[in-house]
Amino acid sequence: MCRFLIFKGKQPIRLSHLLTRPAHSIINQSFDSRLRLDRRRPMNGDGFGVAYYPLDSELSEDGPCLFKAITPAWNNQNLSTLAEKTKSDLVFAHVRASTYGVLSETNCHPFTYHSLCFMHNGGISNFKGIKRRLLNHINDEYLNFIQGSTDSECAFALFLDTLDKLGYDPRKQDGDFGNVALRKAMLRTIDYIRDWTKEANRNEVHVEPSLLNFAVTDGSTVIVSRYITSKTDEAASLHFSCGSSFVETSPGEYRVERLDRNQDVIMVASEPLTFERGDWTAVPTNSILTIKKQTILLHPIIDEYYQEDPLYLRSSTLAESKGLMGSIPLAKAVEKNVPPLEREGRTRPPTAVAHIA
Template sequence: MCRFLIFKGRDPILLAHLLTRPEHSIINQSYDSRLRIDTRRPINGDGFGVGYYTQEADPELGDAPCVFCATTPAWNNMNLARLAEKTKSSLVFAHVRASTAGILSENNCHPFTYHSLMFMHNGQIANFGRIKRKFVAHIKDAYFLFIQGGTDSEWAFALFLDCLDKLGTNPADAGPNGFGHEILRTAMLKTIEYIKDWSKQCAVGDLDKDEPSLLNFAVTDGHTVVVTRYITSRTEEAASLHFSTGSRFIEYKPGQYKMERRDRRQDVILVASEPLTFERSDWVTVPTNTVVTINNQTVLLHPIIDEYYQKDPSISRKSDFAASRGLVSPIVEPQAVTNVQLPPLEREGRRRLSLTA
């Protein structure tokens, strides 16, 4: 199934350092499937997309991101390689697709955009065919008419926009500093709540035997990034998700990259379905059913506390379901990371990470 990558930095980075040059870049992940268990769909060749924000505020350009996508396999698109060698940005979303819903078309390629907002998804919505009517009945016409493709992911984005609207925020007007991390996180959690409840209502047979939803969502307004690692199950792991922070993401020899850490800075933050480097110390595994927020180059982890939350950190989850969908990568043990903050009231029950503040 799909893979995605997020970069947020104090300074812009050449897209090639994320997309094409690393030996295990997200483009190479689309065909080099050594970490993939799903043999039904061994490659992510159903299109790709990259979205990024321009560096200088320009009224003529507006605040919307630039998005380039195509239905060709990412490894076989010369225009993408040329673009990556000549483009820099401090906030980048990239996605390679192995389709589960929706035909092969550019309208179904991630990331999706709405004014300044950009959204992508790794996973699947359980019972999507049966709950689609719930989406139609719930969301406002403006967001229903916004949908151009047929993926469950784009419908989830439309629902997210509707949640923002119903929280009293106009999704078309982020303002000069964006919406703020709290409102984006709240809208994301409401989106998950609706999908979870509708899937239950439309489930057939025993809920425990019904396929769970895998909801690794990512959204940004050009300032703040909110990402989830979530599954509607108490026993299964969600699709894999990792993050890395440091002072620089550097190429120390051709094709080989590592995260450099000096003075415990977080000038560079990467979030990825699959690590871009093979350095174990570079990456931290995001716990299942967690929302990750990147705000002012600070990473915040919040547990998603609902009926699928496991308060006891000693309980291990199975990875069978996510593995069968090709949505796991090797477990990266938690490492020391600076400036990762947990809100005081939500630390109880949080799976322990080896973090230093």
Template sequence: MCRLLLYKGNQPIQLAHLLTKPAHSIINQSFDSRLRLDTRRPINGDGFGVGWYESQPDPELGAAPCIFTSVTPAWNNMNLIRLAEKIKSPLIFAHVRASTAGSVSESNCHPWQYGRLMFMHNGHVANFHLIKRKVQESLSDEIYLTVNGNTDSEWAFAVFLSHLKTPKQTEPFCHSDLKDAMLKTIADLNAWAKEAGITEASMLNFAVTDGVSVVCSRYISSRTLEAASLYFSSGTRFESYKPGHYRMIKADKREDIVVIASEPLTFEKADWLTIPTNTMVVITSKLNVLMYPIVDEFHNPSPMGRAQEQSTVAVVKGEDRDDGARDPQHREVVFVEDHRSLPSAAVNNSPTPNMGSAGTPVFTQSVATA
């Protein structure tokens, strides 16, 4: 099971602060993963990738991200360490791979890029070989020819692209268009699996960005199983207070930094919130973070109806906080109900929400982290 990480901030961050310096950085997770569901392959050593966008627009460089991939294990690549010390970016994707489909090659390393879009995946499309022909037949020639590798993940990216009207546009996308394309991609994969008689659950933790907004899913095609782990942290500063130890500082109500990761990067329990299973996370261009329940046949509104969440995080040695950066007991997260996908009975029985400025129903939920 792969591990992924993404960062979006108002200010660029040195890649090393995410990739190499934290004691539980994503590079360390490549050989010391604590929360993976698939224990048969404890090492994420089948390659890695990191992608980033320029801090300032440059017409000569264009809007597409720069991506560096390699088939060598992430912990043993000196070029990655050198680059991480010298590159800063306000939007970063990183991925370490444990192969479930496709050979070990650079073309199969995440993330992938198409125009200004970048995409990565943690999980697998169950029995992908049984639906691969359906996937390919659904694509236009132009998108079909963009696939260079042979992983289920890259073909899922191709399906995602097929749901955008102009996937190679040079202007930023509306985040709602990216969200809708992601939902349609998940729905397509589920429909093809059902037609093929596949009963094994697919694990679809997808992440996509256009360099301005980000859409990420934590999803499994099951009403009873938990999806692969995914955590969320936000604040005003992400800083080191001693070698290898980082914390997210929330000095005021602003959200200047958002980090989403398969496993927490810090040892501070109050820094991280578990993203619920079968949830879509949207980070807007202004760093507003919205969470949408994915309401389909696998939607289960009762967390008790699923297997228990794993209760331990990376290396939980959380030190007492006296800086006021986080309330150690509770955090608040905004959930947005998308009534277009809810059955009418659920709409009628749902609590009355506060209406946002754009008429969007917004629910605020207090989440215990202890």
């Protein structure tokens, strides 16, 4: 299935340091995924996309720059040239292995709407069974926004409609909706999909769960979910890394430096970009990761699929069978050590795992 990558830094980075140069960059992952646990479908060759926010504030007034193509990412010379000549401090990148929707640029992620940018790794269970209900639920503005045929773009339209109905105008030029608003809209979007698919699957005998690794940004805050509609299965893999810089130590080899306590560089990825075990931390299944300025917050999603036992070991069989598990032997400490916290609505208050000094 798909892979995505998010970079947010205090200083801009050349896109090639994320997309093409590292030996295990997201582009190289699309054809050479040495960290993927399932090898039955090693290619992500059904198109790619990269969205990046310009450094010039005048150019970023109405959202990010967007480059998408249906050619395999590893064989696109325009992408290589663009990546070497472009810098940004906020980047969303995605390589696609299609599960729903034909091969077309309109079906490639990320999707953008004014200042907002969105991408998805996974799939909505029995999407055909809920598609009509989803489309009937959203306002015409967001219904007419949909250009492709993927469940992912429909999920983004639902997110926009939800944000609007919460009292925030998605057409806002300068973005900056705030982490509370974006997280609340993300949680409610997941709620709708969970409840609708549960109802649609009520009479089905064998139904796979929805895998909802969503990522959204307004150009300032980043919200990422790692979620599955199952109490026993692992969600698609997701990791984060933070430090003072992301540096090239030798041709193709990179590492995350931690020279001080500042988190100047934050990356979130379906599959780690480096082979250093200590560079990356697994995001707990069924949780929301928030990047607020350069602070990372983790909120567990507390619903019927939440596991109260912090030592419960979910099965990775489903995610592996779909090629959605990419990992090095990462420590599970973050999943075991999320402390008991007071409940805040549907989620517990955040655990701050990184912050600016």
